[in-house]
Amino acid sequence: MGITTRRIVVLSLLGGFAVVMALLPIMGMPQTWMLYLIYFFVFLAAANMWNLLAGFSGLLALCPAAFIGLAGYTMTILTWLNIPFYVGILVGGVVAALFSILISGSVFRMKGVYFAIGTLVVPEILRLVFLRWRPVGGELSGGGAGYMVKGVSEVIMQETYWLGLAVAVASIILIGIILRSKFGLGLAAIRDNDTSAASSGIDVFRLKLYSFIIAAFVMGVAGAIFYSYQRYIEPNSAFNIRWLMIVLLATVIGGKGIEEGPFVGAIIVVILHFQLARYGEISLLIQGIILVVIMLAVPQGITGLIRDLRRSGSFRPG
Amino acid sequence: MSQEVLLRVNNIDVFYGSLQVLWDVSIEMKSGEMVAIAGANGAGKSTLLKTISGLMHPAKGSIEFAGMDITRMNAYDIAAQGICQVPEGRRLFPNMTVLQNLMIGSYSQKARAKREENLARVYELFPILKERQNQLAKTLSGGQQQMVAIGRGLMSNPKVMIIDEMSLGLSPLFVSDLFRVLHEIRARGITVLLVEQNVWRTLHEADSAYVLETGRIVMSGRAQDLCEEEEVRNAYFGT
Amino acid sequence: MDTLSDLATPLTMGILYGGLYVVIALGLSLVFGVMNVINVAHGDFVTLGGYVAFVAVTSLGLDPILWLIAGIPLFFIMGIVIQRFLLYRAFKMSIDAALIIAFGISLIIQNASQLVWTPLSRSLMTPYSFKSFQIGEVYIPLVYLLDFIAAVIVMLVVHQFLKRTYLGQAITAASQDRQTAELMGINPAVVYQYAFGIAMALAAIAGVFLGLTFPFNPTSGVRFLIIAFGVIILGGLGSMVGTFIGGMFFGLSQALGGYFWGPTGQLLVPFLMVLIVLTIRPQGLFGR
Secondary structure: OHHHHHHHHHHHHHHHHHHHHHHOOOOOOOHHHHHHHHHHHHHHHHHHHHHHHHHHOOOOOOOHHHHHHHHHHHHHHHHHOOOOHHHHHHHHHHHHHHHHHHHHHHHOOOOHHHHHHHHHHHHHHHHHHHHHOOOOOOOOOOOOOOEEOOOOOOOOHHHHHHHHHHHHHHHHHHHHHHHOOHHHHHHHHHHHOHHHHHHOOOOHHHHHHHHHHHHHHHHHHHHHHHHHHHOEEOHHHHOOOHHHHHHHHHHHHHOOOOOOHHHHHHHHHHHHHHHHHOOOOHHHHHHHHHHHHHHHHOOOHHHHHHHHHHHHOOOOOO | OOOOEEEEEEEEEEEEOOEEEEEEEEEEEEOOOEEEEEOOOOOOHHHHHHHHOOOOOOOEEEEEEOOEEOOOOOHHHHHHHOEEEEOOOOOOOOOOEHHHHHHHHOOOHHHHHOHHHHHHHHHHHOHHHHHOOOOEHHHOOHHHHHHHHHHHHHOOOOOEEEEEOOOOOOOHHHHHHHHHHHHHHHHOOOEEEEEEOOHHHHHHHOOEEEEEEOOEEEEEEEHHHHHHOHHHHHHHHOO | OHHHHHHHHHHHHHHHHHHHHHHHHHHHHHHHHHHOOOOOOHHHHHHHHHHHHHHHHHHHOOOHHHHHHHHHHHHHHHHHHHHHHHHHHHHHHOHHHHHHHHHHHHHHHHHHHHHHHOOOOEOOOOOOOOOEEEEOOEEEEHHHHHHHHHHHHHHHHHHHHHHHOHHHHHHHHHHHOHHHHHHOOOOHHHHHHHHHHHHHHHHHHHHHHHHHHOOEOOOOHHHHHHHHHHHHHHHOOOOHHHHHHHHHHHHHHHHHHHHHHHHHHHHHHHHHHHHHHHHHOOOOOOOO
16 A cells, blocks of 8 residues: 555656646746756756666666767768658667667676776777768768758757656656566566576576667667757767766766666756856866765765665654 | 683674574684584584684674684784684685795795795695695695695694685595694694584594584584584484 | 788887887786776876876976886875775775776866866977887887887886785785685785785876877876776786787787778777677686
8 A cells, every 4th residue: 555655646746747847948947947957857867777777787888978979970860861850869769779789799798897898998989980980971060070960950949858858757757667567676686696686587688688778778869869959969079978977977976776866866967067067177077076975975875875864763854 | 732722712693694604602722732613514614714714703702812802803914813724625826836825825924934934844744845836726636735725824824723624525545644734733833623524534633623503513522522422423423 | 012011010010009008908907806896097097197297297307207216106105095095995885886986086087187287189208209210111119119118127027026025926816816815814905005006106107108109188098998908808817928918919900900090990990809809708818
């Protein structure tokens, strides 16, 4: 009974949140707020997926930039072929997912640190490939393989906002469903012990692969939405390690392996992103320091800390 | 033989996470004795050893060595105090030579001073090791590896030498040789703690003994007396 | 035949500056060996070594190699401090935590270098920077030869240190069996500290030769990390000869990639090699 009522409360809260968020632009929300929220949605969706990988599936995958950049490029290139950008966003997700299947043959053979480094190489390779390769010839804008997203100048910010909201909410629901399904149970067993999970009949490889593909798809969609808002993409930023830093920071600050962790973490990362933006390079330096300090002082993240405090009875919210 | 108690384990409880493995275990070893801890597989022998050597710590109880409380000490500090362990399965450093394995035994400051002297002794006890000193440890036979493991322990200039499952996987003839060496080691004043599944053999070699069963000491006394005990005979010798 | 003589130059150069990768990889494998943690900040420590040498060259007018007399102890101490107060604490939590901390340190170094030294590419200029020598038809820059010599010297010194000193033997023992090493009276925390200090000293050396060989910028670290990791996997952990051959191999693949596909090929080929090597030998060549 208790669990069911709690679930209803959580679901209605989430629903209410989504409705309010969706209505905000119509009610005349300031442009800057909308901008913050677009970033928040994209970061949240990506961080939720990274949490699925690193927090729940034991996959310290250092390649989110590969999925994000690849999907961003797919969407952009498709606009040059006169395919609408919202179709491109979905195709981008699919391409990212297909790419994850492609590299899984290689990186899934690696374990632990080898997997981490193996996945770290992937976005670097893509960056170099895209620096050389110009898929759509001629009408280049900017240096290298930089492209404008074609034909989105008439797209209003609100559309990107709603798309971002949709992928963020979808990522929350997706994680919720996964963790409460047989799939999630299998992942929990794997996280506790790879070998014993395997010996109790769980197909470790397949479950991890599913996580990887799902994460690639959603990260890709989120990334493509981000670049449809940015309207410009080039290899050095698309495959930049900063994407990794964003998802890692959001997940670690919020609480790795905790369902609501990335939500809290993404809020903080967005605030940091914009508050520190005016300080230029110090911004990333400070974010690095925050990462180290949080990891050492509060390794369970903010939500983890609150949970621990509540459990020990010294903290009562509300 | 002096009769002071060198190592004393007082009523320890030990857990693996939430699983209790040892209940109220007490043992004591007098200087220069050879003490045996016997018991079947899973009785908690290895846990007891790990706790004495500081790799694990008891939830309750204490451990004293030469009048000093070592209950909470780290393994590396305990080793430097003069308790050495010859671990189960030898655990040599496979890609180091025989000589390097022996030398690493004399890592602690006190042992370094007596390094040459102890090395000469080890070679005296196990002449074959001198011949093989530049060979990688992993290329040796099981018996020779056990010699290196014991030698490595001696290099630390110990007061107490703990040997875990020495005879495992070795031929009976070879085991007899090793026991001869152990008696020699003891004759030099080193207290020996033997832990064995091979109860019968161990009880015949040791001065006193403890029998562990599912984490509790069920019997203790002079080894010879235990051999006579009906229960022990029934449980372990099948007579 | 013409292509072959054309290839002679990149082949020789690749082998020679592969020495740089040997030095970087040695530092990485020392820490990896004892702690089983890939220090993802190692590449950034190397570029930091380059920047500090850059300061010594430009403001003090020192020769960068001479600077190492001060640079090595400086980095050694820095390593001990970082290990003791940051990495070891995370290491006690989990390997993931240590990896994330190392990543954080990497970000901090990158962005601090960007603040202090700007994102511009730098290199260490010396009177011998543009000197070259000739073997047959092939002209080789002198600094590439210096890379190779440095690699040989560093390897011999590290090898002798690991073999002949108690500390070196303790590091070797701990990397083969941590628990037994502890039973021998070896304090693992101390071993980690020294291993990390030495790795940092090697980063200082690598940084100098990096600066002499290639231009570098604050974000160069990642690519040296990846290549050094490739060297470890290819060469095998704890095998000096393997590391040496691995370094040469990646030097060669970089030189040939550059020869055939230009500047992007210079990195693309070695990165692809890392991925291929990892795929073929997923636990590394030594199967740890």
